[in-house]
Structure formats: structure tokens, C-alpha cells
Amino acid sequence: MTKKQKKMMGRIxxxxxxxxxxxxxxxxxxxxxxxxxxxxxxxxxDILIKSAKGIxxxxxxxENFLMAVASxxxxxxxxxxxSGDFNEAIAVILFYQTGELFQSCAVSKSRRSITALMDIRxxxxxxxxxxxxxxxxxxxxxxxxxxxxxxxxxxxxxxxxEQSDSTLDTSALTGESxxxxxxxxxxVMSGCIxxxxxxRIRTTREFGDSTVTKxxxxxxxxxxxxxxxxxxxxKFARIYTPIVCGAALLLALLPPVVLLTLGHPAEWTxxxxxxxxxxxxxxxxxxxxxxxxxxxxxxxxxxxxxILIKGSHFMETLARAQVAVFDKTGTLTRGVFEVVxxxxxxxxxxxxxxxxxxxxxxxxxxxxxxxxxACTHPLPSTDIxxxxxxxxxxxxxxxKGLRVAVGNEKLMxxxxxxxxxxxxxxxxxxxxxxxxxxxHILISDSLKATSARALAELKAMGxxxxxxxxxxxxxxxxxxxxxxxxDEVHCELLPAHKVAEVEQLMRSNVGxxxxxxxxxxxxxxxxxxxxxxxxxxxxxxxAIEAADVVxxxxxxxxxxxxxxxxRKCMRIVRQNIVFALSTKFSCLALGALGLANMxxxxxxxxxxxxxxxxxxxxxxxxxxx
Amino acid sequence: MKxxxxxxxxxxxxxxxxxxxxxxxxxxxxxxxxxxxxxxxxEFEEGVDTQVVMTAVVKACKKxxxxxxxxx
Numbered sequence: 169m170t171k172k173q174k175k176m177m178g179r180i181x182x183x184x185x186x187x188x189x190x191x192x193x194x195x196x197x198x199x200x201x202x203x204x205x206x207x208x209x210x211x212x213x214d215i216l217i218k219s220a221k222g223i224x225x226x227x228x229x230x231e232n233f234l235m236a237v238a239s240x241x242x243x244x245x246x247x248x249x250x251s252g253d254f255n256e257a258i259a260v261i262l263f264y265q266t267g268e269l270f271q272s273c274a275v276s277k278s279r280r281s282i283t284a285l286m287d288i289r290x291x292x293x294x295x296x297x298x299x300x301x302x303x304x305x306x307x308x309x310x311x312x313x314x315x316x317x318x319x320x321x322x323x324x325x326x327x328x329x330e331q332s333d334s335t336l337d338t339s340a341l342t343g344e345s346x347x348x349x350x351x352x353x354x355x356v357m358s359g360c361i362x363x364x365x366x367x368r369i370r371t372t373r374e375f376g377d378s379t380v381t382k383x384x385x386x387x388x389x390x391x392x393x394x395x396x397x398x399x400x401x402x403k404f405a406r407i408y409t410p411i412v413c414g415a416a417l418l419l420a421l422l423p424p425v426v427l428l429t430l431g432h433p434a435e436w437t438x439x440x441x442x443x444x445x446x447x448x449x450x451x452x453x454x455x456x457x458x459x460x461x462x463x464x465x466x467x468x469x470x471x472x473x474x475i476l477i478k479g480s481h482f483m484e485t486l487a488r489a490q491v492a493v494f495d496k497t498g499t500l501t502r503g504v505f506e507v508v509x510x511x512x513x514x515x516x517x518x519x520x521x522x523x524x525x526x527x528x529x530x531x532x533x534x535x536x537x538x539x540x541x542a543c544t545h546p547l548p549s550t551d552i553x554x555x556x557x558x559x560x561x562x563x564x565x566x567x568k569g570l571r572v573a574v575g576n577e578k579l580m581x582x583x584x585x586x587x588x589x590x591x592x593x594x595x596x597x598x599x600x601x602x603x604x605x606x607x608h609i610l611i612s613d614s615l616k617a618t619s620a621r622a623l624a625e626l627k628a629m630g631x632x633x634x635x636x637x638x639x640x641x642x643x644x645x646x647x648x649x650x651x652x653x654x655d656e657v658h659c660e661l662l663p664a665h666k667v668a669e670v671e672q673l674m675r676s677n678v679g680x681x682x683x684x685x686x687x688x689x690x691x692x693x694x695x696x697x698x699x700x701x702x703x704x705x706x707x708x709x710x711a712i713e714a715a716d717v718v719x720x721x722x723x724x725x726x727x728x729x730x731x732x733x734x735r736k737c738m739r740i741v742r743q744n745i746v747f748a749l750s751t752k753f754s755c756l757a758l759g760a761l762g763l764a765n766m767x768x769x770x771x772x773x774x775x776x777x778x779x780x781x782x783x784x785x786x787x788x789x790x791x792x793x
Numbered sequence: 794m795k796x797x798x799x800x801x802x803x804x805x806x807x808x809x810x811x812x813x814x815x816x817x818x819x820x821x822x823x824x825x826x827x828x829x830x831x832x833x834x835x836e837f838e839e840g841v842d843t844q845v846v847m848t849a850v851v852k853a854c855k856k857x858x859x860x861x862x863x864x865x
Binding site for chain 1: 805806808825830857
């Protein structure tokens with residue numbers, strides 16, 4: 169509880185005790201009025217002050233003003249009709265203040281529990297200074313310092329590992345539950361938790377620029393951007409509050425006046441009481457709070473699953489998306505070229521690789537690199553003789569006394585070897601040994617393990633159209649599209665063409681569209697799409713900058729998860745709007761008709777708020793992927 | 794120029810009111826209150842004295858919600 173809340177509780181308790189005591193005190197007339205007024209002031213003075221300030225500021229129709237009018241009115245009634253009964257006035261204000269206190273506690277508690285869950289900020293760093301370890305605040309550590317992170321502690325700053333191997337729990341940043349191994353020379357990101365052994369790290373960034381600070385800033389900015397539902401509610405509250413307050417005032421004044429003019433007793437107390445109940449019910453806080461809170465919880469929950477949604481309006485659009493557009497390389501495929509197989513060869517794959525890798529040993533071409541990488545037992549350099557690189561053809565080298573030619577079909581023709589075509593999709597490297605064809609090696613970019621599942625899930629979720637845009641050739645693109653059962657594929661595109669294709673799709677009115685890309689080459693497309701999703705954002709500022717949603721690791725399965733989170737969040741928002749409004753309006757009607765008492769009113773106010781807040785917090789829970 | 798201020802306000806509707814009046818203060822280009830983080834973000838017009846503007850913001854907010862605090 170905050171200081172303010174504690175003080176309020178003290179006042180309520182004091183006034184409550186005195187109020188009970190008053191019932192048994194043998195006080196009469198002026199003394200009773202004085203004692204009642206005293207108790208009343210203990211519990212209500214702030215309302216009176218606020219309403220006085222409100223009058224001065226020209227803000228007549230707010231809760232404080234009406235509360236003050238209503239309770240003072242009840243006092244006046246007690247004096248006028250000579251009954252000397254001031255209990256009603258005190259009880260009402262006691263109830264009201266209790267309700268407000270309860271509400272304030274519920275709100276601050278839920279707020280704290282959400283912010284605590286999102287807080288991945290490290291509190292301290294063990295920095296080495298003059299050979300001694302000092303525990304300091306992370307923002308006091310300059311770049312290039314040595315810090316030590318013990319097992320179980322958060323890495324406070326980005327840096328490079330100087331000493332020892334360990335494993336890191338990156339789940340707070342990426343949502344990935346499998347720990348990541350780190351070795352000396354490897355990069356570590358702040359916000360990860362060290363699991364195994366103490367790490368010595370040389371820092372490469374100041375705290376203000378470190379990963380954890382950036383992510384926190386993004387989350388905070390994300391939750392400050394207002395969605396359409398939120399704007400609607402704010403506008404609604406702006407109109408609703410004065411109307412309801414005006415209605416309460418009318419309810420307090422109009423019926424008694426009408427009754428009086430008709431010659432009946434005015435029943436001021438009854439109508440005041442009803443107006444008061446009406447007023448307590450009407451507080452729009454349940455709506456005004458629960459909508460942003462739902463989005464906040466949704467963004468927080470997604471963040472914990474390694475999905476950074478940069479604003480609640482993207483949450484809205486993502487929940488309604490109908491078209492999924494993907495980039496191929498690095499998004500659906502791993503973007504790494506790997507040796508898949510060897511065909512039509514008298515040699516085994518490893519034997520062939522040994523020869524090819526040796527021939528390509530000094531080439532810097534990416535294909536050579538993947539050949540060398542796949543070769544498990546490379547030949548010693550003494551086995552490799554003179555080497556000749558032929559531009560646009562390949563390489564010819566002497567390996568163990570053999571003439572090994574590695575390259576494309578043209579090179580085979582030149583060597584007098586008859587190359588056999590490959591029925592598979594990918595890059596083909598032909599090999600001829602001593603002018604005789606020795607088969608070919610197939611190198612291709614492989615699909616990510618979860619791509620097919622992710623696309624099947626998207627379809628099952630009701631995404632109407634899945635499209636792939638790629639700069640790759642038709643054959644490769646179509647093979648990938650077939651394997652993943654994509655609806656449409658556009659190939660051999662330059663980045664500018666991708667923008668045009670996305671615009672075309674957006675014009676076709678199928679529905680909202682999201683584009684998933686790697687964030688580095690696809691920035692213009694990410695910016696153009698209704699929602700741009702960047703993969704592998706962790707550590708890439710460009711991706712975080714360009715996209716609306718950032719998937720921290722590069723797992724495509726997080727895309728259906730992101731949509732699932734967005735839809736759940738929107739469902740909760742809708743539930744809260746409908747629930748709060750319908751309960752409010754029906755309770756208001758009951759209050760006006762005199763069918764609701766003060767307890768009922770407090771339920772309608774605080775209870776609805778608490779239920780909406782609890783419902784909002786559900787958005788924080790994310791199913792395990 | 795954008796600046797963040799810590800605030801203390803109890804009810805969400807009051808926060809919405811404060812945001813509204815802050816936007817209307819001269820020298821303020823845009824204002825957003827994040828009720829959950831209890832944070833007010835003010836974007837100032839070019840070349841204004843932020844101190845002066847913030848004094849006016851605090852005054853305007855106190856008018857609609859006497860119970861609020863803004864840490865400047």
C-alpha cells in the first residue's frame with residue numbers, strides 16, 4: 169500500500185470506530201450534530217476540498233462535487249427535519265471512500281504485478297576496478313570494463329566473454345527455453361541469466377545502449393501508443409462522465425421538485441440517496457483502465473515469449489490479419505547453404521567432398537565455404553598441388569596427383585566430361601577427375617524445422633492466403649512453396665518489386681496483411697505492410713527499427729503464436745468493454761429506479777473494475793509454444 | 794523534444810483527463826500518459842522553455858485532479 173492509501177485506511181478506520189461509538193453515545197441536539205460533523209470531516213475532508221477546487225476550476229460535474237453535495241445535503245436534511253439523524257450522510261461517505269480505497273489498491277497491485285513480470289532490468293553489476301570487484305549500478309560501468317557474472321545472476325551489460333564457458337538462459341529476451349552456450353570471444357547480451365559457471369565479460373556497450381535497456385524502452389513506448397479501442401474508450405469517457413453526473417444531479421433534484429409541485433412530500437433523502445448510488449455506479453474507471461491494461465498485459469506476455477509488439481494498434485491489426493506474406497531466404501529457410509547429397513558418383517559423399525573441398529581450399533566463394541564446412545576430414549595442404557580459378561566456371565586443382573575440376577556444366581564441357589543433370593532443387597557443383605565425370609554435389613538452403621508447422625497453423629487459424637515473395641529463381645521458389653503448401657509464390661523479385669507485390673495484395677481487399685522478413689534487406693516492405701514482422705531481431709537494430717513486430721529469435725512458429733496472443737488480447741478487450749458497459753448500464757437503471765442499495769453500487773463500481781482487471785491480466789499468460 | 798515524467802495518479806479516468814488538459818497547454822505538441830507505468834511523456838514545441846511549460850502542465854493537471862503528482 170502506498171502512503172496515500174495507508175492514510176486513507178487510517179481515516180476510514182478512525183471514522184468507522186467513532187461512527188459505531190456515536191450510536192451508543194448519549195448525545196443530543198447540537199452536540200450530536202457537532203460529533204457527527206467531526207466524524208464526517210475525518211472521512212470526507214478531501215472530497216470537500218477537491219470539490220471546492222473543482223468549483224473554482226469550473227469543473228462542476230465530477231464525482232467529488234456530487235459526493236459533497238449529496239452528503240452535505242443529507243446533513244442539511246437531518247438539521248431541517250429535526251430528526252437529528254446524520255447516520256446516512258456519514259455511512260454513505262464511509263462506503264464511498266472504502267470502495268475508492270479498495271479500487272485504488274486493486275489497481276496498484278495489478279499494475280505492480282505486471283510491471284514486475286516485465287522487469288528484466290538488472291539491478292547491479294560486479295565491475296572490476298583496480299583488480300577488485302565492486303558491486304555498482306550498471307549505468308556506472310564504462311565501455312571496455314571487465315565485469316563478472318556469477319551463476320544465477322543477470323548479465324547486466326552487453327559484452328564479449330573474456331574467460332570461461334557457460335550457458336545462458338535467454339528466455340527473458342527471446343522466449344527460447346533451450347539455454348544457449350557461450351564461449352570466450354562470444355557475444356553476450358544483457359538481460360540473459362548466467363546458468364553454469366562465473367563469466368568474465370568485457371563490456372561493449374553502456375547500459376543506456378544495451379540490449380536490455382533498448383527492449384525495455386521499446387516495451388514502454390509500445391504500451392504508450394494508443395490503440396483504436398483505447399481512443400474510443402477515452403472519447404467515450406469524456407462524453408459519458410458529464411452526462412452521467414448531470415443525470416445524477418437531475419435525479420437528485422427533479423423528482424422531489426416534481427413531487428412538491430404535485431403536492432406530495434418531496435422525499436429529498438430518497439432521491440439524494442438514489443443519485444448517490446447512481447454516481448458511485450457510474451465511475452468509468454473499469455473501462456478506462458482495463459482496456460490499456462489488457463493491451464499492456466498482452467504486450468508483456470508476448471514480450472516474455474520473445475515477440476516484441478511495438479504498439480497496441482499493431483495488436484489489433486495482427487488479430488484481424490487475413491493475408492500472410494513471407495520472404496523466403498532467412499525467414500522460411502535457414503539462409504545457410506548446406507551440402508545435401510552427392511549423386512551419380514563412384515565415390516561416397518565424404519570422399520567426394522574431400523576432393524572438392526581440397527580443390528576449393530583457397531576460394532572465398534560462399535559455395536566453397538559450405539563445401540569446406542561439410543567436409544569432416546579435410547586433406548592436409550601438402551596433398552594439394554597447383555590451383556587454377558576460372559572465372560564463371562569453377563576451379564581446377566591438383567589433388568593427390570589427380571586433376572580435380574570443380575564447377576558448373578560449362579567447366580565439365582571444357583574438361584570433356586559429360587555432366588549429368590540433377591532432378592533436385594538447389595545449387596549443383598559438378599566434379600570431374602582426370603577428365604572423367606565423378607558426379608555432382610547438391611547444395612541447398614534448407615527449410616527451418618518449424619516452417620511447415622507454422623504455415624499449417626496459420627491456415628488452421630483462418631488466415632485466408634499465404635504468399636511467398638523471393639528474389640530466388642522459379643524452380644527453387646516453387647519447390648519451397650510446394651513443400652510448405654503456400655497459396656501463391658512470386659519469384660525473381662528485387663526489393664522494390666516486393667513492395668509493389670505487397671501493395672497489389674493490399675489493394676486486392678482480401679484483408680489486413682502482414683509481411684514477415686529478416687529485417688535487414690526487407691525494411692521497405694516491412695514498413696509498407698499493414699504489420700511488418702522482422703525475424704531474428706535480437707542484436708539487429710535495423711530490424712527493430714523497421715518492423716512493427718519483432719520476433720527475437722528466428723523461429724517461424726512464433727508467428728502463429730503472435731497472432732494467437734493478439735487475438736486473445738482483443739477477445740479480452742471486447743469482453744471487458746461489453747461486460748463493463750452492460751453491467752454499468754443495467755446497474756444505473758436499477759439505481760435510478762431505487763432497486764439498488766449502496767453495497768450493490770459499490771459492487772457495480774469496484775467489483776466490475778476488479779473483474780475487468782483480473783480478466784485483463786489473463787492476457788499476460790502465453791501458451792508454451 | 795520529448796521528455797518523460799514520473800507521475801502519481803490513482804484513477805485511470807483522472808489520468809485520461811490529465812492527458813487531455815496537458816495536450817491543451819501551449820508549448821506542448823503531444824502528450825501521452827501511460828497510466829500503468831505511471832509515466833507522462835510530453836513532446837514540446839520547438840524552442841520552448843520546458844520548465845515553464847511543465848509548470849503550466851502541473852497547474853492544469855492539478856485543476857482537473859488535485860490529487861495528482863508530477864515529478865519534474
